[in-house]
Amino acid sequence: MADKVLDAKGLNCPLPILKAKKALKDVPDGGTLEVLSTDPGSVADFQAFCRTTGNELVEHDEEGGVYRFLIRKT
Amino acid sequence: MSDATGGNAINPNTMSIIVTKGSLDWAYPPFILGTTAAAMGLDVTMFFTFYGLPLLLKKMDLKVTPLGNAAMKMPMMGGHMVMPNLVAAIPGVDAMASKMMRNLIKKNGVASVEELRDLAVEADVRLIGCQMTMDLFDYKVEDMIEGIEVGGAATYIEVATKSHINLFI
Numbered sequence: 001m002a003d004k005v006l007d008a009k010g011l012n013c014p015l016p017i018l019k020a021k022k023a024l025k026d027v028p029d030g031g032t033l034e035v036l037s038t039d040p041g042s043v044a045d046f047q048a049f050c051r052t053t054g055n056e057l058v059e060h061d062e063e064g065g066v067y068r069f070l071i072r073k074t
Numbered sequence: 075m076s077d078a079t080g081g082n083a084i085n086p087n088t089m090s091i092i093v094t095k096g097s098l099d100w101a102y103p104p105f106i107l108g109t110t111a112a113a114m115g116l117d118v119t120m121f122f123t124f125y126g127l128p129l130l131l132k133k134m135d136l137k138v139t140p141l142g143n144a145a146m147k148m149p150m151m152g153g154h155m156v157m158p159n160l161v162a163a164i165p166g167v168d169a170m171a172s173k174m175m176r177n178l179i180k181k182n183g184v185a186s187v188e189e190l191r192d193l194a195v196e197a198d199v200r201l202i203g204c205q206m207t208m209d210l211f212d213y214k215v216e217d218m219i220e221g222i223e224v225g226g227a228a229t230y231i232e233v234a235t236k237s238h239i240n241l242f243i
Contacts, residue, residue: 010183011183011185012182012183012184012185013106013184014106014109014110014113014185015183015184015185017110017113017114018109018110018113018193020113021113021114039183049113049114052114052115053114053115
């Protein structure tokens with residue numbers, strides 16, 4: 001279970017990333033944030049976001065058009 | 075290695091954007107890139123000049139025009155419509171096209187320009203209004219949102235010498 005869940009469904013670029021960045025502020029170091037998105041572009045973007053910021057993209061998957069990302073704050 | 079910064083290496087996590095266009099469509103790229111870069115940990119500076127300056131006004135009234143814009147293909151009835159210039163020039167068509175664009179923006183979950191600008195302010199993006207443009211088009215600093223700076227070309231160039239990424243939009 002993630003420390004915090006962000007529902008970014010229905011939002012388009014760059015809102016899922018911007019809201020995830022904000023939500024990460026409420027996550028303790030080493031804690032996790034789960035992001036739900038319907039933006040297909042967010043698949044590439046969350047990988048780039050994590051590579052650049054140093055946060056860890058623990059896993060991501062897709063089910064029924066909803067993308068789920070689990071990010072560990074570092 | 076010596077460079078324009080006086081020998082100091084440039085911090086890779088820095089970006090500047092010159093914002094020169096202020097229509098409803100062209101307002102997006104600078105604010106999207108600026109806010110996203112800030113979210114990714116970059117120090118961002120945006121310099122608003124000429125038609126980009128009104129994007130700092132407290133009350134933005136953004137419009138888009140199909141006139142002379144051959145690439146503007148609006149989705150309509152399952153296809154895409156390009157408006158002939160002769161039609162686009164008719165009074166009221168810009169207002170209609172702007173309304174259509176706003177509807178598309180809302181329908182697709184795209185942020186409003188106002189929302190992105192608020193997020194830029196919140197993320198401590200440095201916003202600089204061009205003094206010369208303010209004089210030229212008769213804008214006052216009181217007309218602009220709070221927290222902006224005012225400066226000229228030298229102010230921007232100083233920022234650019236210290237920025238790893240410099241964009242002109």
